[in-house]
Each structure stands twice: as structure tokens, then as C-alpha cells.
Amino acid sequence: MRLLTVNAGSTSTKVSVLDETGDEQSYHSLDAAIVDINAWSGVDAVAHRVVHGGERTEPVVIDDAVRVELTELADLAPLHQMPSLEAIDVCRGRLPSVPHFACFDTSFHATIPVAARTYAVPQRLRERIRVYGFHGLSHAWAGARVSELAPEAERVLVAHLGGGGSLCGLLSGRSVTTTMGFTPLDGLVMATRSGSLDPGALLWLARHTDEDLDHVLERESGLLGLCGTADMREVLRRAQTDDTAAELALEVYVGRLVRLLGGCVADLEGIDALVFTGGIGENSAPLRALICDRLRWLGVKIVAHRDSVDGSELTAVGATVRTFLVHAREDRQMFTEVARSLRTLA
Numbered sequence: 001m002r003l004l005t006v007n008a009g010s011t012s013t014k015v016s017v018l019d020e021t022g023d024e025q026s027y028h029s030l031d032a033a034i035v036d037i038n039a040w041s042g043v044d045a046v047a048h049r050v051v052h053g054g055e056r057t058e059p060v061v062i063d064d065a066v067r068v069e070l071t072e073l074a075d076l077a078p079l080h081q082m083p084s085l086e087a088i089d090v091c092r093g094r095l096p097s098v099p100h101f102a103c104f105d106t107s108f109h110a111t112i113p114v115a116a117r118t119y120a121v122p123q124r125l126r127e128r129i130r131v132y133g134f135h136g137l138s139h140a141w142a143g144a145r146v147s148e149l150a151p152e153a154e155r156v157l158v159a160h161l162g163g164g165g166s167l168c169g170l171l172s173g174r175s176v177t178t179t180m181g182f183t184p185l186d187g188l189v190m191a192t193r194s195g196s197l198d199p200g201a202l203l204w205l206a207r208h209t210d211e212d213l214d215h216v217l218e219r220e221s222g223l224l225g226l227c228g229t230a231d232m233r234e235v236l237r238r239a240q241t242d243d244t245a246a247e248l249a250l251e252v253y254v255g256r257l258v259r260l261l262g263g264c265v266a267d268l269e270g271i272d273a274l275v276f277t278g279g280i281g282e283n284s285a286p287l288r289a290l291i292c293d294r295l296r297w298l299g300v301k302i303v304a305h306r307d308s309v310d311g312s313e314l315t316a317v318g319a320t321v322r323t324f325l326v327h328a329r330e331d332r333q334m335f336t337e338v339a340r341s342l343r344t345l346a
């Protein structure tokens with residue numbers, strides 16, 4: 001099978017053409033991929049990463065009805081859903097005769113136990129509002145890689161740190177806990193998203209200010225709100241020059257991560273392996289060091305590792321938890337899922 005994949009993230013769009021031989025072509029935008037339209041010849045199907053899939057637990061072929069269904073979820077993922085739908089429209093226009101699949105970030109988290117997905121609100125609201133969890137394609141891929149790299153590891157914590165960020169606790173490869181909830185605004189401090197906030201603060205802001213809360217919390221907060229840049233490379237560079245706003249941003253970022261990771265570790269009753277993935281997790285040795293310095297109590301200890309080779313083991317002597325670096329391959333995960341769906345449909 002030859003598959004075109006489109007992954008519209010909050011700070012990047014990644015497009016690739018893949019097949020089972022491992023041959024692959026990558027592009028950093030849909031426009032760049034369209035310029036190389038010859039690479040699309042012979043594509044059997046297209047896979048689109050769609051962040052919110054509602055109750056869906058499997059990829060689905062996109063027709064007009066599915067498109068409407070996904071549009072109705074747009075305000076639950078304002079940085080992602082409409083850009084994905086726009087990419088879907090462009091690709092369906094260019095390749096009308098092959099199936100276009102939506103592969104969902106939410107699907108992998110269908111295994112989270114009921115109590116862990118339930119908010120303490122009245123029943124009439126619980127029917128609408130629950131934990132979905134996101135970055136599922138990345139967490140699933142990282143979990144599968146760890147099962148190759150460390151087959152003995154049953155309790156695995158994946159830290160997907162990119163433009164968005166979330167932690168996922170996996171037990172025997174299945175998601176049981178995660179830091180994002182009803183929407184991808186929850187949990188960790190992100191590039192421009194606040195992450196978790198006291199719901200009382202939201203009520204207060206709604207009553208006492210005329211801020212556009214959607215805009216503030218999705219696009220003006222996170223690292224950007226704390227120190228004026230959304231790019232972790234810049235935050236780290238500025239923190240080296242005694243820039244106090246950048247230093248605070250790093251402390252808030254790492255502090256929130258460590259606190260939420262502690263909750264996931266408690267859900268898993270300990271961990272055997274820790275995995276870093278996503279643009280920051282894969283590429284930033286200094287950030288991994290800052291995080292792991294705060295996790296010594298857990299038995300995490302890593303070597304200073306500067307390159308970003310997929311599957312590298314970072315575990316240092318004396319550690320009781322094995323730590324790995326895995327490249328986020330949502331495209332490869334979509335390949336696996338679409339191949340399975342095509343077999344089922346055949």
C-alpha cells in the first residue's frame with residue numbers, strides 16, 4: 001500500500017508518502033507536497049490525522065456525512081479541527097478516486113477506565129463532558145516502539161512534548177491515563193495553550209473581564225504568555241542569559257509536567273519505562289535533563305545525550321527506570337491503522 005498522510009499539528013503541518021517497504025517522502029506543508037504532485041501517483045489511500053473523533057474508536061472513510069460530524073467537533077479543538085478539515089478538502093479535491101481516512105488522536109484512549117474519564121459534574125453534563133485524551137496516534141506509536149526496545153516494560157509513561165503536549169500512562173500497551181481531557185487545552189503548559197487552570201478562575205474571568213477566553217487560553221498563553229515566545233528553543237536560549245521571564249516559563253513548564261507525571265505514575269503504580277517524543281521531547285537534551293533531574297526520586301537517571309536518533313536509550317547507570325527517545329511517527333501509526341481498516345473493509 002502507498003499512503004499519503006497529512007498531520008496538521010498546532011505549530012506544524014507534516015505530510016508524507018509512505019509504503020510498507022519503508023520508502024518515504026516527507027514535506028513540511030501541504031503546499032510543498034502539492035508542488036511534488038508526481039510523488040502522489042500510485043497512492044492507494046490518504047490518511048488525515050484528526051485530533052477530535054468524538055466517540056469514534058477506529059479510523060473512518062471520510063464522506064460528506066463524516067465531514068459534517070467532524071465539523072461539529074471543531075470548537076472542541078480550535079487549533080486543529082478546521083485546519084485538518086481544510087486539508088481534507090484540498091486532498092479530496094486532488095485525489096477524488098481513493099479513500100480518505102480520518103485517523104483520530106482520541107481513539108487510542110478508548111481504553112481509559114470509566115472512573116479516570118469521568119468528571120465530577122451532574123449526570124446531565126457527564127453525558128456530554130468527559131475525558132477523551134489526545135496525541136493518541138503518537139502515544140500508540142511510542143508504546144509500540146517501547147515494546148520492541150524494552151519488551152519487559154509493562155508500565156510505560158510517554159511524554160509527548162511538541163507544540164501541544166500530553167503525558168500518557170500505558171499498561172501493557174493500552175492507554176489508562178492521560179493529561180489532556182475533554183479538549184487538547186488541558187494538562188501541561190504548551191506553546192500557546194495554558195494547560196490546566198482552576199475552573200474557578202475561568203468563571204471569574206468570564207464574570208469580571210471581557211477577554212476572549214478562547215483566544216487567550218488557546219493562542220496567547222503557555223510559553224508565549226509566560227515569556228513572549230512560543231518556541232522552546234528560544235525559551236532555553238534566553239534562560240541561559242538570565243532572562244527572568246524565560247527562567248520562570250521553564251520552571252512553570254517543568255513543574256507542571258513533574259506534578260502531572262506524578263499523578264500518571266500513581267495511576268500506573270510505578271513505571272518501568274519513560275519515553276520522550278514530539279518536537280521538544282525528541283530534540284531538546286537540555287529540557288529532558290531539566291525534567292529528569294526532578295525525577296530522581298522515581299529512579300529516572302539519564303545520560304547527557306545530544307543527538308536525536310530514534311530509539312536511543314538514555315538510561316544512565318544506577319537508574320531503575322529505562323528512558324528512551326522515540327520519534328513521533330503519527331504517519332507510521334496511521335499507516336498501520338489504515339492498513340488494518342482496509343483489510344477489514346475488503
Ligand SMILES: Nc1ncnc2c1ncn2[C@@H]1O[C@H](COP(=O)(O)OP(=O)(O)O)[C@@H](O)[C@H]1O
Pocket residue numbers: 009010011012013161162163164191230231232233278279280283284328
Ligand atoms: N532542538 C529543540 N529544542 C527545543 N525545542 C524544539 C527543538 N526542536 C523543535 N522544538 C520545538 O518543537 C515544537 C514543534 O514540535 P512538533 O511536535 O513538531 O509540533 P506540533 O505540535 O505542531 O506537531 C516547536 O514549538 C519547537 O519549539
Ligand SMILES: CC(=O)OP(=O)(O)O
Pocket residue numbers: 008009010011051105134135162163164165184
Ligand atoms: C493535540 C495536539 O495538541 O496536537 P499538536 O501537539 O500536534 O498540536
Ligand SMILES: [Mg+2]
Pocket residue numbers: 009010162163164
Ligand atoms: Mg504534533
